[in-house]
Amino acid sequence: MPSEIQPYFDAHLHLVLKSVLAGYLDRRTENSRQKRSPWRDLTVRLPCFESEFASQSNLRQVKDSGGRIVVHALLSPDPPILEAGLLQNLGPLVSIYGSSLKKARENTPWVNVSRELLALRQARDERPDTLHLPSSAGEVDPARLNILFSLEGAHNLFDLDPVTGVPKMRMDLLDAFKQGQPVRLLYMNLTHLSQWSVCTHCYGMKFLDFFLTSQRIRSQLRPQGIGLKMGIARPLIEKAYDTRSGHPIWIDVKHMSLVSRLQFYELRKHQIRQEGLGNTDRPILASHVGVTGCSLRDLKEVLLKSRGIPILADQTNVKVYWNKRAKTGKQGIPFYPNTINLYDEEITEIINSGGLIGLSFDRRILGGKADRRIRGAFVNTEYLSRKEFYALFPPQNVAPVYDLAPETILSYNLLSQIYSFDLPYDPVVLERLSNMGVRYTSDTIDEDEDFPDQGGAVSSEHPDIDLKDPVMARVHRRIQEGFREDTIFDLLLLANNIIHILHIGGPRAWNHICLGSDFDGIIDPLTCCPDITHYGALRIPLLQMLFRLATPKELHVTDVSDMQQKLDGIFYQNGRGFLEKYFR
Numbered sequence: 174m175p176s177e178i179q180p181y182f183d184a185h186l187h188l189v190l191k192s193v194l195a196g197y198l199d200r201r202t203e204n205s206r207q208k209r210s211p212w213r214d215l216t217v218r219l220p221c222f223e224s225e226f227a228s229q230s231n232l233r234q235v236k237d238s239g240g241r242i243v244v245h246a247l248l249s250p251d252p253p254i255l256e257a258g259l260l261q262n263l264g265p266l267v268s269i270y271g272s273s274l275k276k277a278r279e280n281t282p283w284v285n286v287s288r289e290l291l292a293l294r295q296a297r298d299e300r301p302d303t304l305h306l307p308s309s310a311g312e313v314d315p316a317r318l319n320i321l322f323s324l325e326g327a328h329n330l331f332d333l334d335p336v337t338g339v340p341k342m343r344m345d346l347l348d349a350f351k352q353g354q355p356v357r358l359l360y361m362n363l364t365h366l367s368q369w370s371v372c373t374h375c376y377g378m379k380f381l382d383f384f385l386t387s388q389r390i391r392s393q394l395r396p397q398g399i400g401l402k403m404g405i406a407r408p409l410i411e412k413a414y415d416t417r418s419g420h421p422i423w424i425d426v427k428h429m430s431l432v433s434r435l436q437f438y439e440l441r442k443h444q445i446r447q448e449g450l451g452n453t454d455r456p457i458l459a460s461h462v463g464v465t466g467c468s469l470r471d472l473k474e475v476l477l478k479s480r481g482i483p484i485l486a487d488q489t490n491v492k493v494y495w496n497k498r499a500k501t502g503k504q505g506i507p508f509y510p511n512t513i514n515l516y517d518e519e520i521t522e523i524i525n526s527g528g529l530i531g532l533s534f535d536r537r538i539l540g541g542k543a544d545r546r547i548r549g550a551f552v553n554t555e556y557l558s559r560k561e562f563y564a565l566f567p568p569q570n571v572a573p574v575y576d577l578a579p580e581t582i583l584s585y586n587l588l589s590q591i592y593s594f595d596l597p598y599d600p601v602v603l604e605r606l607s608n609m610g611v612r613y614t615s616d617t618i619d620e621d622e623d624f625p626d627q628g629g630a631v632s633s634e635h636p637d638i639d640l641k642d643p644v645m646a647r648v649h650r651r652i653q654e655g656f657r658e659d660t661i662f663d664l665l666l667l668a669n670n671i672i673h674i675l676h677i678g679g680p681r682a683w684n685h686i687c688l689g690s691d692f693d694g695i696i697d698p699l700t701c702c703p704d705i706t707h708y709g710a711l712r713i714p715l716l717q718m719l720f721r722l723a724t725p726k727e728l729h730v731t732d733v734s735d736m737q738q739k740l741d742g743i744f745y746q747n748g749r750g751f752l753e754k755y756f757r
Contacts, residue, residue: 179741180241180315181708182748184531185461186230187693188245188320189292191215194277198288211296229704230692232296236303236318238706242748243318244359244460245293246325246694249285250277251367253393283332283346286324290355293320308357310752321756322356323425323460326365327409342370342405347412351419359756360423360458361413363406363433367394371409372401372437373430375513376556395490399560400436410440414455423528423755425458426519431512432561438522453527456755459515461533461689463540464673466508467500468517472565475499475510477552491562497543497551502669503722507540511555514538520677524685529751531689532670532743535696539666542697663699668718671743672727680729683739687748712740 189197189211197209209215214228228234235243255278277285297304297320305317313319324330330346333339350358364374378394401407413422424441426434441455467475477494495510502508515523515530523530536542543551557565675682692698692705702711716736719728730736 178239178709179744180239181744182241182687183243183705184458184529184687184689184748185246185323185691186235186243187248188230188232188235188243189289190248191228191693192231193288193292198292211292224697224703225695227704228693229698230690232304234705238708240318240705241315241745242313242321242752244321244323246323247286247289247329248325248365249282249329251326251328251365252282253367253390256390281332281340282329283343286329306356308353310756313752321359323359324350324361326362326369326428327371328365328369344409344412347422348418351422353420357420358422360425360460362425362428363409364428366428368397370402371406372433373398373558373561374428375430377428377513392489395556396430396558396561397489398558399564400430400432401440407440411444414444423456423458425460427460427462428513430558430561432564434519452525455526456528457523457526458529458531459523460531461691462530463509463514463533463538463670464520465500465510465514465516466502466673467510471500476566489559490556491559493555493557493562495553495555497553502673506665506669507551508669508673509538509540509553511553512557517677520674524678524682527754528685529687529747530674530685531687532667534690534692534699534702536663536666536699537697539670539699541663541666660701664701664714664718665722667699667701668715668722671719672723675729676727683729683742684747686743688744708744712744716740
């Protein structure tokens, strides 16, 4: 780490999630509480998943590494995850997480969120000279660690009605946040990792799904329906934006399904026109993401088909296989093609809105993992809801939905207009679509299926490395020589995502990229930056890698000093500037 610690802004962290789930707030001896303190490392040695359960962003790590402004994502684990008792079944975790997770299952989501708030406020009260919880950009203290807040999923507002005692979505809690009670929110996600009442979510359960045995729980963690559920989504979005009831809360599109996001963009534009606002009056955030590397018009090209037909995982989901090599970046470096990441049109949409794109430090999200290799094709799998799959990929031999030709339905504007409001999705049409050209299979795929052979030599140890590509070949030689190739490869992934955003957004894109690591969100972090303490040491290698992969013209910079200023923007200034404009 450099001798001079430089400040940074991170748009999405989980500062106390692991500590609270480990029972930091429960009745314990003082020594036991200290071991679970959010100021201390809480690392569980779990074979195969050691990096996911290592401390990545506890309060000590953030403070000592130069954190100045970070956004803590308030989160109660999704009810299906808690119901599955997932973490208790992971053997070594039982002694640390068992009893507290049992309590979390018995609580409403809002009670679990309240416990996170309590933990952070206690930490602030214990060290007021170190921690600060500002309510506006003007209150940010450059001498302390400033913690802002977001709400990761509308399910966190679910609680017992204070009058009737009936469980419900409590909109009054959103009003309280808008007024800074108990804290003020910078942004919120409409959904998280399971089906909820606001909108269809993106499949994001690759780690936890591995341990699940209950098909009922699996189905709740896979997307259902289509788009925004306007009856609750529209009033929730309107309340979040409404300045009459307090400060606005901006919307983060992470975890929303692709159709939900397209629908949200159009609804937002409709509201802006109605209220006579400018496009940058309501910025869009994507707080912890990567990019797919492709346009919406490329969806058919990226989709791998098994003998030309989709595979139904069950009655509500289609399992799709994305060709990881169909769209690659500089020097053939892969992206993560799943729909949880941003398409080119979305990058433009967010930049035009004045918003922020926070780069996740999860290896998978940035393109670092292929699920499998099938006859030469590097494959990432995903579950889409059947309704959204047929909207994106209507069978060619079926009458077009809403009289739109199949070749034009992938048009960004047309697809957005289809789902702008509550258009009826004809169940007869749905049934006809699902019964034509569809084969029901188990939730697996035969290795001998007719997948296109991509050709080319690959590294057996690292199947994402194409040995025909000169950069990848050099990386592979370093493996053979005993170097930490993963560190170099992961640096390539991070630089590749930045370069693609610049390619789509142009020079102004530099002002709209920030860090959104998702540290301590049970992610598999980049080996070049396994936790937040490595931010300081990351800057120079990242600068060098960007120059190795692209020319100054492609990077929209003039020289090294110009690049250093641009990286200062990504690491700190862009986030600070966003707060000064939108968190007043």
